[in-house]
Amino acid sequence: MPEASARPRDAALGSGLGRVLILVYGVFALSASARALVQITTHFSEAPLAYLLSAFAGLVYISATVGLAVGGVRGRLIALVSCTIELLGVLTIGILSVADAGDFPDDTVWSRFGSGYGYVPLVLPFIGLWWIWRHRPRN
Amino acid sequence: MNGPLSVVTIVAALVLAAWYLLRSALNRAPSRVDLLLAAAFSVLIAVFTVVAVVSLFGDSRPSDTATFVGYLITTFAFIPVALYLARLEPTRWGSLILGVACLVIPVLVLRLQQIAEVTGA
Numbered sequence: 001m002p003e004a005s006a007r008p009r010d011a012a013l014g015s016g017l018g019r020v021l022i023l024v025y026g027v028f029a030l031s032a033s034a035r036a037l038v039q040i041t042t043h044f045s046e047a048p049l050a051y052l053l054s055a056f057a058g059l060v061y062i063s064a065t066v067g068l069a070v071g072g073v074r075g076r077l078i079a080l081v082s083c084t085i086e087l088l089g090v091l092t093i094g095i096l097s098v099a100d101a102g103d104f105p106d107d108t109v110w111s112r113f114g115s116g117y118g119y120v121p122l123v124l125p126f127i128g129l130w131w132i133w134r135h136r137p138r139n
Numbered sequence: 140m141n142g143p144l145s146v147v148t149i150v151a152a153l154v155l156a157a158w159y160l161l162r163s164a165l166n167r168a169p170s171r172v173d174l175l176l177a178a179a180f181s182v183l184i185a186v187f188t189v190v191a192v193v194s195l196f197g198d199s200r201p202s203d204t205a206t207f208v209g210y211l212i213t214t215f216a217f218i219p220v221a222l223y224l225a226r227l228e229p230t231r232w233g234s235l236i237l238g239v240a241c242l243v244i245p246v247l248v249l250r251l252q253q254i255a256e257v258t259g260a
Contacts, residue, residue, distance in 0.1 A: 016232025023236055038206055
């Protein structure tokens with residue numbers, strides 16, 4: 001990788017554990033987006049809210065992946081915002097879907113705290129935020 | 140789709156995942172044997188994929204064919220991609236990449252089974 005010298009020190013791409021983190025985030029970005037794409041293109045009218053939410057979750061995972069991978073001031077900001085939205089999303093949708101299943105006739109990544117995905121969506125934002133916190137700039 | 144091949148694939152994935160996670164915990168980079176094991180596992184998954192593709196042309200075709208094929212492509216490509224990334228990362232984290240990838244495979248196989256159960260016939 002020729003651009004390695006220009007990479008910010010906190011870029012997750014620059015360390016082994018960070019690469020694993022990006023792999024997991026990338027898998028979620030891909031699966032959430034692909035799922036939303038299939039849902040929206042084939043049977044959008046059945047549960048528009050749930051499918052739009054899936055698409056939104058997919059975009060958030062993509063931006064979190066990119067933010068963590070790139071690092072630097074901008075990357076950190078993108079990752080921080082994305083991981084925070086993720087955390088709020090999985091908690092809000094988790095609580096709503098447990099309390100009242102009627103609003104969410106079809107599953108999203110965040111339904112029931114991500115139980116359909118082995119609760120990884122619930123754990124992932126914490127790991128992402130921990131990564132950002134651990135690599136905070138030292139003054 | 141629900142035959143012994145699926146079971147073999149899932150068990151192999153879990154055993155390999157445990158092995159790679161152990162290697163990572165012991166601070167070992169993927170050895171040549173580890174990489175060869177992953178390559179052999181890719182071959183097993185390739186066989187699994189071929190069997191699944193053949194089932195697409197049988198009478199019990201899953202009604203959600205697009206999703207099925209999507210998952211199938213992901214399953215087929217997953218370990219080779221992880222293998223490539225693990226070779227780029229010759230540290231304990233390379234072992235962790237292989238371990239995580241092996242943990243994803245059972246999920247993909249189970250999803251494929253779920254989708255295959257709903258047939259259009």
